[in-house]
Amino acid sequence: MAYTKFYHVLSFYLATLIAIYEFLLSVLPYILNPASILIAFADAFLDLYFRFCGLSPCTIELDEQTTMHFWSSNPRRSNKPDLLMLHGYGGNSKWQFMHQVGSLSRTFNLYVPDLLFFGKSYTKMSDRTEVFQAKCVAEGLRRLGVERFGVYSISYGGFVAYWLAAMYPEAVERLVIVSCGIGMTEEQKKDQLNKIGRSALKLLVPESAHDLRGLVNISMHKATPVKWVPDVVIRGFINVTYEKNRKQKLEMAEYLLREKADLNLPILTQETLIIWGDKDAVFPVNLAYELQRHLGPKSKISHPLCTQLLVYFQFISIIMACLALASSSDFVELLGSSQGCCIPQSYRDTKNRSFAFDIKPGEDDVIVVTKENFDTCNSAEPLYQFRGPVYIKALTPGTYYFTCSFAGHCVKGQKVAIHFEPSSNVLPSASPGPSPSSSASDESVAIEHLQI
Template sequence: MAVPTMDTLSLGKSAPRCVSITTKIILHSILNPLLKIQWFAFLFSFIDAILAVYFRTICKLSSCTVVMDDEQTSMHFWAPKRRDPRKPNLLMIHGYGGDSKWQFMYQAGPLSQSFNLYAPDLVFFGKSYSTRPDRTTAFQAKCVAQGMEQLGVGRYSVYSISYGGYVAYSMAEMNPESVEKMVIVSSGIALTEEQKAEHLGKLEKDVVDLLVPQKAEDLRLLLNLSIHKYDRFKGYPDIFLQGFIDALGQRNRKEKKELIEHLMAKKPDDNLSIIPQETLLVWGDSDKVFPLVFGQQLQRHLGSKAKLKILKDTGHASNMESAHLLNDCMKEFLLSKSYFSKEN
């Protein structure tokens, strides 16, 4: 029988160790990226939960779901736990880029001090859903109006931003007896067909891919287009942005795309109605999504019942980067009984 040498003994001990180290390296290289993705997705899910707590505690809002008369559509609302009769009612309609919690995180707290706030998640955003095939902004408007009616709110002003502006405009047309005043922020309601084609041609990506991003690079481009003062996510790796998409951007992707596709395919109304409500238009002077010229155009269309407030050094997402200024503009307009008689 052969006698083991020191070399064979060393080899016998080190071989399993080498295999173990190699296995760990392989597993680490495979699992580490996956763990990072899961971690960032978990992080954004956690922030989403924290925002819900913030809305409930600081903003004193409760979460509720309203089922529409068609019984095919449900709309989630944030509404006051207790309505204060001394405060006016304010409906806030979000745009793309998240549900009402994410879009109004910097505004809900301060505004809740002066208003009874109502913040729905539009259909296919947040917890709102419908089995109906309707993808029009008019359908969204009907759902929001019916939700407010079921919540027992008869009169209210409306604040809307971007895509939400289209919905709010339809509400003002359909429910003039309910909508008191309008605040429209950075919305391309009055674009002509030629302007729309020219503007879309300047974008580096398909508008659907931008507004419903699947990749981190598309979300980064959307943020760069929306935010002017600074890039909040500059230096953050793509895996961080991908975590946001994975956590919050996967629900109802198909339907969200269809909403945008319908809006883009619809020809602008050459006979756009002039809504009767007093309207405050708020625009960032550096808006790249809907440049200031579109706000000036909408003001001319609405005439003497509309005023345009320009926020300096601000892009499209004024609700994020100039929330304090936007809140001040809104409160001055909505709480004043003689705003249009003053020089602003």
């Protein structure tokens, strides 16, 4: 009896000591770096923001060894298309897509998973390949009842998305790949690592503020704001977003770096939009053209003229919106002025008579004008004016005339006319010069728009 009582008391104290020890380990990063508390609060705020956007967290046990965490639209709307968003090494799903979910959730049922070893997704299995990641994502979507979906992917997420599309062509409708090294040869990997001139592993899974600054400097064309962020805050961000499952993240990165080029990389059957920045220092833009040549006529490339870099944290939701809204027989085509950035990067969906402009507030605007004002570059009486990113749907067929109100831009030829037939399966042509002879009357220039 006394032995049993002693055993229970001892077990209680041991369990208490273990609990205290685990608690101290969990709060140690916050004690060593109080800025981690600020980042943790920001992470919690992102939780609330995702919920405000109509997304709910969901943890799915795929088997006894693997758990996938998703943010998914709740409730799921039958009149909205499904869109899967796959993040890269730049953080978990919340930090990667915090700028996009607000606008995209109005138009799509979103499914935003944490890839394995990011956020709350984890596996005890030793497989570190992007193929295994793709299988886990596909199984998670199946458990959620998602049968057909479009995919937007960036960086490491592009590797996963590519194999997801290759292995499940009946499920993946169309695909967006942004700045991804899929298809790189051994020689290209070696040359690129030499150009970076520092440990790629420390850039992908940073240990110090210096490492993270290096990642930002090579992955963003203009990283000036980061220069003013104190090191203590950056270290706090690393503690919150990179320390968990660091070993497994490093193993995945090592696999990517040493993986031999696949000489039999499958050719995707889906329509694929490839987006690259001409100043991309992580994955050179020539990789985009090589990927397009490999995929063939069902792929198109967007090589930004004005925004220059679309990588880890760039605002690209408009591109995804147009791609996912396109019908199976139509595609999204890049429009734009031949003389610069007055007309921001723009995208068009023919069947739905919709198009979008990625406008930089304060730097660009877009106005809709009559044919007469279009021809004479009169911007004083716009029918509509947009000063930020906007998705537009034309309510009637006809020609729509766009320019910007900034002095001198229109006369330099920076304007575009877009013509929509009443019923067409062919993408209309766009010209920055004189408008087509057929035009919509002022009364028929009717649009509905979603200001992003």
